Amino acid sequence: HSTVDTSNQLLLLYGLKKSVKPADKYRPFGYGKELYFWSFIVSIMIFGLGGVLSISQGITHIRHPEALQNLGWNYLVLALSFIFEGASLIIAVKEFDKTRNGVSWWKAIIKSKDPSGFLVLFEDGAAVLGLLIVFVLMVLSHNLNMPVLDGLASILVGLLLVFVSFILARESRSLLMGEGFTPETQQKILKFVEDDADVNSLISQLSTYQSPKEVLLMLIIEFKDELNTKDITTAIERLRRNIKIDFPLVKFVIIQPQQLKEV
DSSP states (O other), rough: OHHHHHHHHHHHHHHHEEEEEESSSSOTTTTHHHHHHHHHHHHHHIIIIIIIHHHHHHHHHHHHOOOOOOHHHHHHHHHHHHHHOOOOOOOHHHHEEETTTTSOHHHHHOOOOOHHHHHHHHHHHHHHHHHHHHHHHHHHHHHOOHHHHHHHHHHHHHHHHHHHHHHHHHHHHHHHTTTOOHHHHHHHHHHHHHHHHHHHEEEEEEEEEEETTTTEEEEEEOOOOOOOOHHHHHHHHHHHHHHHSSSSSSSEEEEEOTTTTOO
């Protein structure tokens, strides 16, 4: 599990590095979704190399139980692992806590658009809980002389990793497929646009996260009938500029006027 954990962290770092690559002619909206892609890959690795492999090893140990050897070394490795994983979890909790803005932990995770934050939180949390499971069953296995419990520990850890991988895969998949603004933010954008003196109504708005800090926003707006082409062009530029100021996450704004024949 430690090897898989390290590999996942490296993949996540790679995704973070790729996601900040500037836009070019091949990716005009940038490479922000690289982070979402590699986060999804990490969730698959947790499932396959972490969960399934651990369950498979646990079944093997139950079918062919062996008494624990070098118990002292096993406890030492567990203690060191718990210290390192626990320290990592504390850091992850503190960093994610800064982004919660007073909402509950679960709601903050669901609303988060940065998988690097909640992914590390879940992975380190699963690691610490897994170590506790292994420790308890190792003690029971030794004191009760039941080596089969060692295999049970592997299965429980595997099931834990499978559960975590499904949660992470669901969140990463949602972002990768084009998750947009929440209904609350959409209402704010609606009010902001319709408060403009040149706007009759906001007919439609579409948004998608290109990265945790970049959103593509498309608006279909019905402007006042008395506006000419120049007036509408000026209004569009003003709206585009002001939207980026009031909604800093919006980096790309596409505005389509309703009166296409007049424009």
